[in-house]
Amino acid sequence: MSSARGQYRRASLEDDDLIDPDDADLNDFDDPLAPESSRQPLTNTIASGASASGRLDEGYLTSRIPGDDRRAPQNTIDETVWETLRRDLLAVWAKLKEVLYPRYLFGGTMFDSEGGLRGAYSNIRGAGLTGTREELTGLASRVMDAEALLQSNMSPGLRDWDLWGPLIFCLLLSVLLSFTARSDQRDAVFSGVFATIWLGEAIVTLQIKLLGGNISFAQSICIIGYTLFPLVIAALLSALKLHWIARIPVYVVLIAWSIAAGVSILGGSGVVKNRVAIAVYPLFVFYLGLGCLCFIS
Amino acid sequence: MEAAAQPQPGALSWRLSSHPITLLTFLGFRISSVLIYFLGLWIIQSMIMIFIITILLLACDFYYLKNIAGRRLVGLRWWNEVDPSTGDSQWVFESLEPGTREINSTDSRFFWLALYIQPLWWILMAILAIIRLQFLWLPLVAIALALTIINTLAFSRCDKFSQAGNFAGGAFGSTNLATSLASNFVGRMFRS
Numbered sequence: 455m456s457s458a459r460g461q462y463r464r465a466s467l468e469d470d471d472l473i474d475p476d477d478a479d480l481n482d483f484d485d486p487l488a489p490e491s492s493r494q495p496l497t498n499t500i501a502s503g504a505s506a507s508g509r510l511d512e513g514y515l516t517s518r519i520p521g522d523d524r525r526a527p528q529n530t531i532d533e534t535v536w537e538t539l540r541r542d543l544l545a546v547w548a549k550l551k552e553v554l555y556p557r558y559l560f561g562g563t564m565f566d567s568e569g570g571l572r573g574a575y576s577n578i579r580g581a582g583l584t585g586t587r588e589e590l591t592g593l594a595s596r597v598m599d600a601e602a603l604l605q606s607n608m609s610p611g612l613r614d615w616d617l618w619g620p621l622i623f624c625l626l627l628s629v630l631l632s633f634t635a636r637s638d639q640r641d642a643v644f645s646g647v648f649a650t651i652w653l654g655e656a657i658v659t660l661q662i663k664l665l666g667g668n669i670s671f672a673q674s675i676c677i678i679g680y681t682l683f684p685l686v687i688a689a690l691l692s693a694l695k696l697h698w699i700a701r702i703p704v705y706v707v708l709i710a711w712s713i714a715a716g717v718s719i720l721g722g723s724g725v726v727k728n729r730v731a732i733a734v735y736p737l738f739v740f741y742l743g744l745g746c747l748c749f750i751s
Numbered sequence: 752m753e754a755a756a757q758p759q760p761g762a763l764s765w766r767l768s769s770h771p772i773t774l775l776t777f778l779g780f781r782i783s784s785v786l787i788y789f790l791g792l793w794i795i796q797s798m799i800m801i802f803i804i805t806i807l808l809l810a811c812d813f814y815y816l817k818n819i820a821g822r823r824l825v826g827l828r829w830w831n832e833v834d835p836s837t838g839d840s841q842w843v844f845e846s847l848e849p850g851t852r853e854i855n856s857t858d859s860r861f862f863w864l865a866l867y868i869q870p871l872w873w874i875l876m877a878i879l880a881i882i883r884l885q886f887l888w889l890p891l892v893a894i895a896l897a898l899t900i901i902n903t904l905a906f907s908r909c910d911k912f913s914q915a916g917n918f919a920g921g922a923f924g925s926t927n928l929a930t931s932l933a934s935n936f937v938g939r940m941f942r943s
Contacts, residue, residue, distance in 0.1 A: 508797065531847050540817050617810075618810070621806070625807075632799060673833050
């Protein structure tokens with residue numbers, strides 16, 4: 455028992471960033487959510503300042519302490535308004551580009567490895583809805599084969615999320631769909647579509663979280679919101695009163711585009727391999743439902 | 752006349768502000784979102800229009816407060832970062848290095864007052880909507896409450912951390928170790 459304890463103590467000294475010692479009192483733990491959080495940094499500072507400085511330097515070098523591990527510029531406090539706006543607009547554009555061109559399905563090693571990805575994609579475009587689903591499942595599992603690759607490649611643009619895309623696209627969809635509604639039903643259509651989209655995003659995200667995907671709630675909502683872009687085009691065509699026969703092929707393509715973008719981006723979320731189909735299926739239902747709404751409006 | 756009418760430093764007058772445009776835009780977004788919601792119900796008889804305008808104003812207000820007004824008026828900023836390998840989100844707080852810029856007391860009074868009063872206004876609106884049985888409006892009020900309360904909580908916590916960091920920096924003088932420590936705590940990150 456005592457030897458085990460000794461080992462434990464040695465380990466905790468070597469790696470005291472990761473393991474809290476048994477005999478630490480409450481002030482040693484890093485719990486900023488506690489009510490005394492405002493003075494927590496102070497006690498830490500004094501305690502560590504009094505102890506050996508080697509430990510301090512180590513802590514200073516690890517990336518757990520902020521200021522070292524930021525993609526944002528070091529000092530964003532004094533930048534101009536234009537710089538802030540420009541950076542955020544560029545971030546929004548980067549995310550939109552991921553949706554416009556689902557590159558994990560087209561480009562790079564994935565394309566070479568399976569050989570038929572582009573063919574599969576054109577199959578999706580051509581096939582009916584049932585075919586689409588099977589093709590999609592196959593495609594999704596192929597995406598997962600390169601999971602490690604994707605994870606290291608997950609674009610930095612998608613790491614920091616924002617809700618501009620979801621908000622704007624959700625509003626656009628609701629407004630465009632309510633244009634063609636009867637005037638006495640306009641309010642109901644608008645609020646119904648608005649609520650449906652947010653609920654749908656929440657449910658799909660919950661599904662992915664419950665399946666063990668390592669993605670944060672807001673991040674997933676951000677990605678799903680941005681992938682609504684092709685459906686906004688569909689809603690616009692509906693508002694312009696496209697003929698219903700012409701709608702069928704166009705909307706199938708647009709829905710497939712949304713799904714391709716969603717699978718391509720969410721592919722890096724690390725959902726467990728054999729559950730990808732389950733994880734993506736609600737997304738498919740969500741897009742299909744919105745597509746049908748666009749179709750009948 | 753100017754000298755006699757000059758209010759004392761820290762009074763709530765936009766003339767004393769060192770960033771008057773930022774301050775007025777900030778107050779404009781804050782006030783107009785509530786006002787449009789409140790007045791729009793009677794003036795514009797279209798729910799969709801009011802809904803869209805209010806929600807866009809709320810989004811602009813949230814963005815402006817978080818990214819522009821916060822750092823220009825009081826020198827504080829917060830954001831949320833996601834660790835891509837685990838999916839955990841982290842709050843990051845950043846504040847002005849002590850001694851680089853003086854915070855105008857008028858600006859900071861305006862800022863904190865507006866920050867804390869806004870959620871109260873929306874709570875009042877929620878009560879009004881419930882009393883008048885307009886339950887269709889409650890989602891909008893809920894969104895507004897969520898956005899304003901998130902900003903309020905984040906900024907008040909950011910302020911606490913910055914004050915703690917400044918105090919530590921002052922206590923340890925100007926040795927290398929102490930300054931690096933202080934600047935670390937200025938932008939302190941933790942899991943939530």
